[in-house]
Amino acid sequence: MTTVRTDPRTGRAGRAEPEPGSGTEPEPGSGAGRTGSVTGPAGEPSPPPAGGPPPGEHAIVTRGLTKRFRGGQVAVDRLDLAVPRGSVFGFLGPNGSGKTTTIRMLLGLVEPTAGSCELLGAPVPARAAAVLPRVGALVEGPAFYPYLSGEANLRRYDAADPAADPRTAASRIGLALERVGLGAAAGKRYRAYSLGMRQRLAIAAALLGPRELLILDEPTNGLDPQGTREVRALVSEIAAAGTTVFVSSHLLAEIEQMCTHVGVMRAGRLVAAGSLAGLRAGDRPRIRVETPDGAAAAAVLEGLGLAGVRAGRGEAGAELGEVPPERVTAALVAGGVAVRGLAVHRPSLEDVFVELTGEGFDVDG
Numbered sequence: 001m002t003t004v005r006t007d008p009r010t011g012r013a014g015r016a017e018p019e020p021g022s023g024t025e026p027e028p029g030s031g032a033g034r035t036g037s038v039t040g041p042a043g044e045p046s047p048p049p050a051g052g053p054p055p056g057e058h059a060i061v062t063r064g065l066t067k068r069f070r071g072g073q074v075a076v077d078r079l080d081l082a083v084p085r086g087s088v089f090g091f092l093g094p095n096g097s098g099k100t101t102t103i104r105m106l107l108g109l110v111e112p113t114a115g116s117c118e119l120l121g122a123p124v125p126a127r128a129a130a131v132l133p134r135v136g137a138l139v140e141g142p143a144f145y146p147y148l149s150g151e152a153n154l155r156r157y158d159a160a161d162p163a164a165d166p167r168t169a170a171s172r173i174g175l176a177l178e179r180v181g182l183g184a185a186a187g188k189r190y191r192a193y194s195l196g197m198r199q200r201l202a203i204a205a206a207l208l209g210p211r212e213l214l215i216l217d218e219p220t221n222g223l224d225p226q227g228t229r230e231v232r233a234l235v236s237e238i239a240a241a242g243t244t245v246f247v248s249s250h251l252l253a254e255i256e257q258m259c260t261h262v263g264v265m266r267a268g269r270l271v272a273a274g275s276l277a278g279l280r281a282g283d284r285p286r287i288r289v290e291t292p293d294g295a296a297a298a299a300v301l302e303g304l305g306l307a308g309v310r311a312g313r314g315e316a317g318a319e320l321g322e323v324p325p326e327r328v329t330a331a332l333v334a335g336g337v338a339v340r341g342l343a344v345h346r347p348s349l350e351d352v353f354v355e356l357t358g359e360g361f362d363v364d365g
């Protein structure tokens with residue numbers, strides 16, 4: 001069973017922690033694993049928000065989920081979320097947009113002010129004890145002992161879970177280490193691990209047992225590019241093996257590279273959600289013509305029935321729609337327009353999100 005600690009500075013609920021005992025303090029900074037191996041009965045599945053897949057097809061559903069902290073700050077504001085089973089769902093938003101608070105409510109670590117949430121069809125917190133053993137979680141504030149090996153650290157995590165059978169601990173730990181690619185480094189001390197290895201160990205702690213859902217809060221935060229790649233690859237492998245992954249990030253590039261679905265948060269509200277493919281389908285490619293006669297080019301574009309025609313100095317542009325670019329080129333030439341250059345520009349996902357949210361994202365990764 002996971003132990004929950006409250007941060008005396010913030011009053012925020014904390015994470016599972018192994019009992020101290022080595023004489024050295026655990027090192028913060030890489031992740032926390034929710035432990036547990038008992039599979040409890042799930043609650044009755046309930047209908048997803050209107051228009052979504054049928055009941056049972058969502059790993060996470062929230063309805064009107066709201067958290068108002070003492071002092072009046074609304075961290076999460078009437079959140080309706082539906083995370084399809086089998087998806088890698090990117091929970092994207094700038095710092096302070098309410099991602100961690102949402103995850104804490106999902107895990108029963110913070111009590112919602114209003115609304116409800118379900119994990120794997122079971123209401124949380126009402127049925128948290130039954131459902132959380134099927135959910136692995138990595139939420140900020142991890143602690144591992146630097147002088148202990150990765151394996152020994154996991155043994156401590158496992159031993160702290162009263163629901164975990166000690167007789168099967170060795171195979172459980174071995175399997176978790178193998179799954180995150182740390183089998184060969186199992187005996188190495190934690191302090192000798194790279195950043196990526198540390199984070200993979202944290203994910204291993206969240207995988208001590210069969211999980212149907214894995215919730216990761218900013219798992220690449222603070223990692224170097226190599227560590228980031230490792231975690232990204234690991235998330236894809238875990239998802240390919242059938243676990244739904246819910247991963248938060250403030251980095252669009254992260255989400256774009258590892259997720260199938262995305263929900264975008266801004267100031268506590270969900271401002272966009274759907275499959276990446278669906279969001280991209282809304283992209284409207286534009287054609288841009290470089291020409292000394294922008295007005296003449298614009299007239300040709302209008303003549304072709306293109307929308308959003310604009311003429312500028314030395315250029316003209318329009319939404320391309322279904323018209324093939326070669327038809328535009330031919331029409332421009334036939335219309336006597338001197339074409340110096342022609343390009344088709346498809347808006348990036350960032351352009352789409354900026355349009356939806358009115359805000360940019362850190363895309364450096």
Ligand SMILES: Nc1ncnc2c1ncn2[C@@H]1O[C@H](COP(=O)(O)OP(=O)(O)OP(=O)(O)O)[C@@H](O)[C@H]1O
Nearest residue numbers: 010011012069073075094095096097098099100101
């Ligand atoms: N215990 C708390 N008491 C008061 N306000 C809080 C508390 N926890 C979070 N907040 C506030 O709620 C808002 C959302 O914070 P949250 O940590 O959920 O955002 P986030 O999107 O996860 O951002 P970050 O990645 O920076 O953690 C912020 O304005 C934050 O300051």
